[in-house]
Amino acid sequence: MSRPLLFTVFSIAAMGSLFAALALGTFPSPALQVLGSVVNPVPDVVHDVVWKLRAPRAFAAFACGGLLAAAGALLQVLLRNALADPYILGVSSGASLGALLALTMGAGVLAMNAAAFGGAVAAIVIVFGLGFRSGDRNAYRLLLTGVVLATGLSALVSLTLVMAPPGQVKGMLFWLMGDLAYAESPIAAWIVLGMVLAYGMARAIELDLLGLGRIKAGSLGVGITWLQIGVFGVAALATVAAVMLGGAIGFVGLMVPHAIRLLGVAEHRVLLPLAVLAGGTFLTLADTAARTVWAPQQMPVGVLTALIGVPAMLLLLGRRR
């Protein structure tokens, strides 16, 4: 498919997913009325349901998906590893541990968020400090440090789960599996998403060059150390913003960039915006399904992303052969 066509298709899909998220739910809201409330907002019940209940969550889901996909694409090229995903830097494990410890101590939502944020930042600082010491900026070292730290933190998370009072375990599991039900206002996440995308577009060719290896990219005039630090920082920022919205939602950050690459797009100038659109669309649809399919029961969206994403990805992989 040509690039303009891909952009058109993905943009329409993105709008469609957001509209579906606004129109679907337990409260009956005919599509026409929702459309009316989007085009010409008149205060009534449908308007309130759409804009006060569903819209914040829909836009949170979209931003979260976009951030995860962008972070995944950036880390895959930074670490030169196709299996890299946003959580490889230990961000989600750090955030989970912080949040769970806060929960066991009976903290409120605000304190829990603060603890999660603290845990995520601590994990990033540790990985960056150990894996990226001056003089030896080997991607494998960074990768291994992240994996090792994430494993250790996961063990602590498991320990916290086992030790926690049984009543709290279900809430904790939802946090661990990723859930957008408690997403706060998505405005901050959208600002971060804009910044991440702007950085990625400005550095698009340098990102392509990173795929050639440090030395070759350096010989072509890339200031490689600052680029690596910048990509690491931006990917970490995107991951933290996503984790603060929805916990550790798996699959999106790993697979969405690959899905775009399987469509024949490898240049980051095109790959990054498409990945953001696709990740946002995918997570918005998954979250809408998570809160409507079993209503009034809610599923953790992290489970659904895998349930929907795995067959779709296997199909794409198979088609390629």
Next chain:
Amino acid sequence: MLSCEDLTLSVPGRVLCRGVSFVLEPGQLWAVLGRNGSGKTTLVHALAGLREEPGAAVRLNGAALASLTYRQRARDIGVLLQQEETEFWGSVLEFVLLGRYPHARSWFGWRDDDEASALEALAAVELAPFAPRRFATLSGGERQRARIAQVLAQQPRLFLLDEPLQHLDLRHQVRTLECFRRLARGAARGVAMVLHDALWPARFCTHALLIHDDGNTLAGPAQQVLTRANLERLYGCELAELARGEGRYFVPNV
């Protein structure tokens, strides 16, 4: 153009070469020869400004290499590495276009002249029909030709080539050597290439730099440096010299 004065290179525990001095002028084609592990690749990296230790020992047009910005250096020096750990998901043309980065002025996409030089470079290595193919589907020799095309598209004034002939069949070995000789003679480019056998240097190169295992080096015009005695001492292997037409060739005498 590129001058190297009393350069000493070492890796932990060993001095690779000491007192390397030579001047590479436009139009010259240098061969860098030595045994395995003698420091040829390290020297290429040092000459390309990719190592910190040379300091002011390596100068480009009089300016210390370390004082140039990355982009300035990349516009003047093109490097073909021996091992490029390429992890590239795009097409062959996109791969070659990356060589245009030092000249890129726009953040959004390549300009027409970038694409023109990339296509011209692909034609020079006989890969033009492969332009839309995915880079990952190329064979080893085709990848090497794509890498050569990338450094050609970079259009530097000085080429530093580490084992440019690896993986190439005979026809493309000859074409590659002819291509760089043409660039040196016709377009006044400087070329230095690491070669690992003694067959080609005396036939194609104007100058040679020998790196002996004890760290001593010998640099000068090919006629003086590339003698049977010198090369036998370098490789520790008996050689025979064949003279044919305008060229001399050295082959193992076994």
